[in-house]
Structures are given as C-alpha cells and as structure tokens.
Amino acid sequence: MTAPVVKGYCPGALRPMMSGDGLVVRVRPFNGRLRRAQADGIATLAAAHGNGLIDLSSRGNLQIRGVREDSLAALITGLGAMSLVDADAEIESRRNVLVTPFWQTGEETEGFAAALTEALAQPDAPRVPGKFGFAVDTGRAPVLQTASADIRLERDAGGGLILVADGFDKGKPVASGTVVAEAMALARWFVEMRGDHSRMAALLAGGVALPGGFIVPRQRQDYLPRPGYTPLGAMVGLAFGQLEVKTLASLAKQGGCG
Numbered sequence: 001m002t003a004p005v006v007k008g009y010c011p012g013a014l015r016p017m018m019s020g021d022g023l024v025v026r027v028r029p030f031n032g033r034l035r036r037a038q039a040d041g042i043a044t045l046a047a048a049h050g051n052g053l054i055d056l057s058s059r060g061n062l063q064i065r066g067v068r069e070d071s072l073a074a075l076i077t078g079l080g081a082m083s084l085v086d087a088d089a090e091i092e093s094r095r096n097v098l099v100t101p102f103w104q105t106g107e108e109t110e111g112f113a114a115a116l117t118e119a120l121a122q123p124d125a126p127r128v129p130g131k132f133g134f135a136v137d138t139g140r141a142p143v144l145q146t147a148s149a150d151i152r153l154e155r156d157a158g159g160g161l162i163l164v165a166d167g168f169d170k171g172k173p174v175a176s177g178t179v180v181a182e183a184m185a186l187a188r189w190f191v192e193m194r195g196d197h198s199r200m201a202a203l204l205a206g207g208v209a210l211p212g213g214f215i216v217p218r219q220r221q222d223y224l225p226r227p228g229y230t231p232l233g234a235m236v237g238l239a240f241g242q243l244e245v246k247t248l249a250s251l252a253k254q255g256g257c258g
Contacts, residue, residue: 010096010130013079014089016067021051023067025075027084028092031113032060032099032136039252041082043245049075054248056241058148059098059133062248087121094120096133100143102232108176109138112153115180126187129198134183145221150190150200151183156216164218165210167201172213186211 011017011026018024027042034042042062046054051066067075079085086092097116103109113136119125120134128150135149138161142154152164154171162171163182174182189211190200197203204210227237236251 010093011063012089012092013076013085014092016072019065021053021066023069023072024055025050025064025067025072026057027062027064027079028086028095029060029062029084030117031103031110032097032101033103034252036252038082038084040249041078042084043249043252045075045078046248047245049078050245052245054243054245056238056243058241059096060101091121091125093130094125094128096131096149098133098135098137098144098147098149100137100139102139102143102230104232109136112136112138112179116183119180119184126184126191128187128191129194131198132187132190132200141223142219142221143223143225151186153179153183154218157219160216162216162218163214165200165204165214167204168210168214169218170214171216171218173216 011024013025013027016023016025029038042054042064046052046064049067049071050064053065055063055065057063064075076085086095095117097113097120099113100109103113116134116136131148133149133151135144135147135152137144137152137154140155140159144152150166152166152171154162154164156162156171156173161174161176161179163174163179163186164171165186172182190203193208194203197206225235227235229235234254
C-alpha cells in the first residue's frame, strides 16, 4: 500500500491539489453562502469537468473532484463568471472564513464577513499559515465552536461582541466598527509570535500569553446540528460529506445553500 502524501496546504480553485482521482478544486463561497444560481452552476461545471462527485469540507467549502488537467482552465473561467474566484492564489489561501449559517441579509454578521474578506485581500494583510482560519460566529449564541478556526468573533452572554483566540476561554470586548481591525491585529500578533506553530491553540498551549484585554468569559455552545427544518430553511445531512452533482443541482432548485 502506498503511504499517503502530505501536501502541507489546503487546495483552492487557483491552487488545486492532485489526488488519486484527479485534481481537487476547492470552491470557497463568499460570506459562507451560495446563491441558487451559483450552486446549480457548480453542479454543472463539476459534471462537465470533474468526475461528478463533490465533497463538503469541514469549513463549509465545496471540493470538485476528479478534475482533468486539460479542463482546469475552463472550470476556473466558469467559477470566475459566478464570482467564486479570488484575485489570486495568495489571497485565496488567506480567505479561510467560516460564517454562521444562520445569518440573514442586513445583519451585522454579513457585514463582518464581507469586511473581514476585504481585509484579508489587502496587500498588507498578515501572512498567516495556509490552514489558519477565522470564524464569524456572531449570532445570539455560538454554533461554530466545534469547527476549526483560530480567530473567532462571538458574542458574550450579554450580547456584546468579543474577539476570541482559539484555545482560550475568554474573549476581548470589541466594538462593531473596530472588530475586523482587532481581528487583523490579533492575526499579526500570531504571525510575530508563532515560531513553528501553525495554529493559535497550539501556540497558546505552548505557554505564549495573549496580549491584554482578553477578560470576558465566552458562552459555551449547546447547539448540536441535526438534519431537519430551521427557521431559515432545511438542514441536510450528507453521508461522509460527499454528494453527486445531481444532488447539488436538486438542492439548488429548492433555494440558496449555506
């Protein structure tokens, strides 16, 4: 049996990864949500240029599998036409932003996610490691604490915004107008202090102390996702996190995908 090869990075659309069944092209939805036309378009592109299978990653991304090298350019062009591609591979690698699935148009969560995405695309954005990620978990109660992220935006028990370093049980109170700047500052602190560490929790576990201000207790997540109906639509479970293109196309016809 051939030993698995560790690539050391996560695939993207602009930086795909070769796997046993062809290239893996990861699509990272902006603001953690796909419009109906985008979901249907991804299904069409995956059928035309891949092997018909799509993975759903733990960070809410879609991975088109089995892409042929001679089809990659056409696939990227199609994704770009649906506004699903970043300006370049470096920006794409930094845009690991997980967003609570329960946000509604006009809420602060949408604005925070968009502003964070814009900040990560700037030339002076911190050069965080490829697997380093952010979570915008700013609903009334946290729902993403079991998901992988290094810097989190949450709310305390009183509804105030807090900035959280993964692995620490307290957050720093922040204002709506400064929350993204504070998140970028914490990311820069991590880059400066990280040494050989690639994740925030590992850095803190190694004894490095956070800057001042992380004093507000975090809420503890009691939400457990289950397939079924929610006030914002149906939650669907996928066996082993994989689906066929016809399933995604069918879901797209029912509404947007979060």
